[in-house]
Amino acid sequence: MTRYVLAMVLLPLFSIATVFATAAPQSSRAEIQRSASEVLDRTYPALGPGAAVLVARGDTVLFRSARGEADIEKHVKLRPESVFRIGSVSKQFSAAGLLKLVEAGKVKLDDPLSKYVPGYPGGERITILQLLNHTSGVRNYTDIPGYMDGPVRRDLTTAQMIDVFKNEPPDFAPGSKWAYSNSGYVLVGAVIEAASGKPWYTYLDEVLFKPLGMKHTGYGGNPTFAAQQVRGYSSGAGSVAPMRPLSMTQPHAAGALLSNIDDLFIWNRALHEGRVLQSATYKQMITPAGAAAETGYGFGLFDRKMRNRDALWHGGGIFGFVSSLAYLPGPDITVVVLENDDASNSGYGLTRKLAAMALGEPYPEMRAVAIEPAALKAAEGVYRFGGDVTRVLRVVDGKLTAQRGSNPRSGTDADRRGRFPLCQRF
Secondary structure, eight states: OOHHHHHHHHTTOSSSEEEEEOOOOOOSHHHHHHHHHHHHHHHSOSSSOOEEEEEEETTEEEEEEEESEEETTTTEEOOTTOBEEOGGGHHHHHHHHHHHHHHTTSOOTTSBGGGTSTTOTTGGGOBHHHHHTTOSOOOOGGGSTTGGGTGGGSOOOHHHHHHHHTTSOOSSSTTSOOOOOHHHHHHHHHHHHHHHSSOHHHHHIIIIIHHHTOTTOEETTOHHHHTTBOOOEEEETTEEEEOOOOOTTSSHHHHOEEEOHHHHHHHHHHHHHTSSSOHHHHHHHHSOOGGGTTTTBOSSOEEEEETTEEEEEEEEEETTEEEEEEEETTTTEEEEEEESBTTOOOHHHHHHHHHHHHHTOOOOEEEEEOOOHHHHHHTOEEEEOSTTOEEEEEEETTEEEEEOTTSOOBTSHHHHHHSOGGGGTO
8 A cells, every 4th residue: 555545544543543434314403403412512521611503504593502611610501692702703794894885885995095094004005805805915913923922912992903013014915915814804994984984893783783683793892792702711731721811902803793603693694695785795795806716715705615515604713712604505504603712623624514414414423443553653654645735644642643734733732722723813
């Protein structure tokens, strides 16, 4: 057996071998509820951080439940209606809010940033569209070395937030490349404020949340509203610690919203049914274009595949929390996963599993089996997967690990803490 073939056989076996059991299609509501409950029970312990999840087809909720604790010190259980920080899932709300201003004739997508933020360096060459789809080249402030270790704790105004990154050298010429930038969405918030005359979060509340009846969605920088939020944690190396401190003024329009699974379901139905934006505007929002096309990023939404079906998705990671919101337009499926553990790597994978169940095409069940140490040792090596993509397999502490480039090794505590990069990026 060649090393390439061996890799195909053993790569999924980072710490254990897995064998796949045949699973029959499960499409009824009762079967989805049973299967989803079993997955949640395996994924989240009763004691410790957990998640609230919702799965729906059209307007019909197929599964709605929660596991784990909202407060591990007091052993308060998470509930389906619990409120979480949603991190970068906020971006689609900010994008839709700005697009409402476009529809009202107050903003144009090809307007220069300088029209709304006078004096911003190079702002005359950056368009509003480039801010929305991450092709502006504006440096991502959460990537500034050391910024997330201290400066992120300060309460800042919009102008002060812009001062954090405005003199950072751009990553590239506007429109020439794609790079995820929270700074770009801080500027989206600034444009909303300039065009509406209101704080970005007040504007979103008035034009989106209140009209849609989203009573549990709002600004995390508002202490009164934030009091509804469950506690957030960070786990790793067998322990759980309270989330790191962060001023919720700083994620701004890039990631400062709070919500729950019920409100995000309301949002998905409204946005994707045409009750938020006009059809032409909505099409622009969900259609990656220009330098963003290869990455598959529209405005606050990624174009992805789930079980070979088109899916519109965005995740979020912020101190204490991980979020995932997906919509499959063909079968009209919504999946929401909100976790109160920023070290969790379960959100996106669980979203895919739940979507597959709703499609009637569940992923096969995986069962762990013991593998002889000699067999694991024989799998060590460097494997090439086409082009320049390589993975290094090594046995570490009796476990088979895989490492791609400089990423943390899969199957280690570092991997568990670091596999979800948006945890440091909102």
